[in-house]
Amino acid sequence: MRSSAVGVAASSHATSPRAKLTSASWPSAAPSPSGNRASRTGIATSSDSTPRARRTGLAAFATVGYLAALIALWGILSVITDRDVIDYPDAGPLLGPSMAAVVCLVTFAHVVTAAGQANPWRQLVGTAVLTAVAAILVGAIGYGITRSDFAWMPAAAVHFAIGPFVPGAAVLSSLVVAASWAVSRSPGPGSIDSGII
Template sequence: MRDYQKYAIVVSVFAAVLYLSLVVAGFGMVSLITDREVIAEPLAGPVLGPVMVGVPVVLVFALMVKLGITTRPERQRVALGYAIGSGFAASATFIVVGAVGIGLDGVAPMPFAGSLLISPFTVITGIFAAIVVLSYSLILATQQGQHGRPLWPWESRDDG
């Protein structure tokens, strides 16, 4: 594995943790402001919510790793279209996982998926995914041509 691929994987881990944190904070703020539950279905089990958030986080992580390790550093660019597509994929995954999960709990999945489609929580999932993937691609694009670890302003590459 090349250095740029290791760097891309490490940054994608931090970006995925950031994404998870943003989603949890965003859900909490919207729930607090709107006095609305993230999952309003009373028959949903306690595992559904975390799985509905976890699967998009894993998806976004995988998309960032794919972007980082398949693109050589000199070809890295800010991937706006890729970020927007990742946001839509995260939102769709949030809805599909919710519908499948609620179906396993014995509730009709289509009305639940429809309520998720117009939910602000689905929008948060997608927007934060797009922002994090865009930021990730920006970080990789700005590292073009650098080798090794980042340096403090008083360090130079010649220092051992």
């Protein structure tokens, strides 16, 4: 008689509203499908961002390639047009290398910036414009310093702007930035898109 009474009491306690509320209040340990989708989406989104170290290394290689291509381009244009890159006889030996150095710096900076962008087209236009402006300014200021007369700067700026070498450097810089952006968008080693974790 006592055992049957204990069994009835236990079964009534298990089916009581308090027991149902207690069991329902415990959090479920099984992850929800939406949470899994969110976590997978978050991982994929983070893998699309290019690490800064990779962007810097890519910019360094791109700048070295740009310098080599720039020397070749200026040589070809010099042969075709039958004129020197710096055709001022009194410009000195440092003006040409100074212009090449500044356009390389502009290219390096824009490769680093464009590698982290989803749409690089505005960056490509800015690269071409800033490369041309930087080369013209360095050429004009450098020639004014060489002549010890800054009144020559406007004429030198126009001379470099209408020549083939500065526009060629600007277009080449934009092409290098575009190619570097395309490389930066490709999946790197260990990324989810490449299938290597």
